[in-house]
Structures are given as C-alpha cells and as structure tokens.
Amino acid sequence: MIRFENVTKIYKTDGHRRTILERVSLTLKPGISYGILGINGAGKSTTMRMIGGTEEPTSGKIKRALRVSWPLGFGGGFHPMMTGRDNVIFVARVYGEDPKRVLDYVEDFSELGSYLDVPIRTYSSGMSQRLAFGMSMAIPFDCYLIDEVTAVGDARFQRRCSEVFAERRQTADVIMVSHSMETIREWCSQGIVLINGRAIIYEDVNDAIEVYRRLNA
Template structure:
C-alpha cells in the first residue's frame, strides 16, 4: 500500500511560500486503481511526484509497500549528459533488473536507433518520452503512475504503447491523473480528490466524479 502520514508540501518561489498539501493523510490500497482529481493548481502532479519519490515532502512521511513506477513518460530522472544506453543500464541496475534484458527491450520498443548512443540532452521531448516510456514498460512495477494519458509519436507507435501498457495492467494497478472522466472510469475504480490542500479518498469512482464536477460548476 501507499500511505501519506501528515504530509505537507511547500514550495518557495521568489521568496513566497505556497502550501500545496497541508498535513494530508490517506492510504491507497493494493489491487485498486485510483484516479487523482482536482481543479487546476490543486496539487495533482505534485502528489504524483511525491508518490513516485521524484520529490520529497516538506514534512511528514510517505510509506510504499510496493514497487511504484515514475510517472510514465517522465524523463527528468535521466542524467542528461549520459547516453540513452548508459541511462537504461544505470536505471536497470538500481531496480535490480538484468541490464541486458532491459536494454534489449528499450532498444526495440523506443525505436531510437543510433540516438540511443547519444547524450539524453540532445533528445527532443518526444524522444525523451519514448525512452522513459520504454524504461517504464521494461521494468515490472506493482503500480504505474500516469500524469495524463501519454501520447507519444505517430498513431502506429501510440498503438504499440497502448498494447504493451494494457498487457502490464493485467498484473499491475494504475494511479492516473486525467481531466477526462471517461479515462478515469476506464482505468480506475476509486479516486482521490485534492481540494484546499487536503485529500479525500472515494471508494466509488462515480461518487468522486460527481463531487469533482461540483467543484468545477
């Protein structure tokens, strides 16, 4: 499970402090896929980064009793001066995976060709997303994090992404941020709504959608 205990997240910008989450407590259970909902600026992406470990809370504690991915398509964890190939090998070793197996998968899936031997800071945003998505799919996670449904490349490549991701979903949960209620219903059975620095978990996704629509009315 994923547990937030008295989690506060504060950002300081130009000398001003902004509290995104204020002593938040909630538990996300294994075997359930969750949607994260809230109006713009409510802290959805921040919450997902905290869940993944990309960022740390200002105060409080986050416990993860399962293997959680980074947000799909998020390339910010790569070393920009290292090649795509070296980044793949490095990340595979961190997660205790066979670097050769992971590299073969990413090489085939990402279709980056010779660019895999180039530094990541030479990649376009789309190429970085291909590398990050391929890495996410190469490593078996218990829970996949998605900050909006990822659309990378042309229609053919997007179908490849959808096919491999749907295969992973057979044995893994999803935590999804989306402004599309249809996508929330498709992928999730429960939801977390963020409002005024607090978080409320709904056991029924339709109840959550109704509450979310009230916030936007």
C-alpha cells in the same frame, strides 16, 4: 500499499505560503487504481511526485510497501550528456534489474537504432518519449504513475504502447492525474479529490468526478 502519515506539503515563494496538503493521513490499497482530481493548482502533480518519491513532504511520512514507477513516459531523470544506452544501463542498475535484459527490451521497443549511442541532449522530444516509455515498460512495477496520458510517436507506435501497457495493467495498479474525466473513469475505480489541503478518498470514482465537477462549476 501506500500510506500517508500526517503529511503536510507547503511551498513558500516570494513571501507567499501555499499549502498543498495539511496533516493528511490516508492509505492507498493494492488492487485498486486511483484517479487524483482537483481544480488547477490543487496539487495533483505535486502529490503524484511525492507518491513517486521524487519530491519530499514538508513534514510527515509516505510509506510504500510496493514498487512504484516514475510517471509513465517521464524522461526527466535521464542525463542529457550520456547516451541513451548508458542511461538505460544506469537506470536498470538503480532498480536492481539485469542491464542486458532491460537494454535488449528498450532497444527493440523504442526502435531508436543507432541513436541509442548518441547523447540524449541531441534527441527530439519524440525520441526522448520513445526511450522513456520503453524504459517504463522494461522494468516491472506494482503500481504505475500516470500524469496525463500523452501520445507517443506515430499511430502504429501508439498502438504498440497501448497493447504493452494493457498487458502490464493486468498485474499492476494505476494512480492517475488527468483532465479527462472519461479517461479517469476508464482507468480508475476510486478517486482522490484534493481540496483546501485535504485529500478525500471516494470508493466510487463517479462520486469523485461529481465532486470535481461541482468544484469547477
């Protein structure tokens, strides 16, 4: 379960005040996958980062009674001066996982070979995505965060990613941001619409999509 308790999120830049969430209280239940919807600038990615714990609310609390991933395939937490191998070992230890098991998995999955032993700053974007996705799959989570589905690698590698993640989804929930309503409908059963600082849960994702479409009309 993920619970928002009177959560407010405000950005102040150049004398302007922008409210993303204002005194929002809601509960995201286990066993349900949610799509986060809203017009551009509504705060979808910000809300996702707060759920993941990489960004704090301005006030209020977000409580998590389950293990939540970083956004799927996100490699922004890797240290660019460290090798891929050292980054994998470090992240495994942070999450209390066996470093050797995680490293063996990522090494096999990412197919980076000797590049695991060079600094990440030398990686191409495709190599970084391979490492990040492999890392995401190596550590089991109760809930996976997805901020847009991105294609990783060639067609063969993409199929492998899809197969592995489909396996993970059998025992894990998803919270997703996507501009594709078909993707939201495919992956999620309920929707959260962000509008004017509020977050409204719709128990039928189709109702959330209809509200989103009216907002964009």
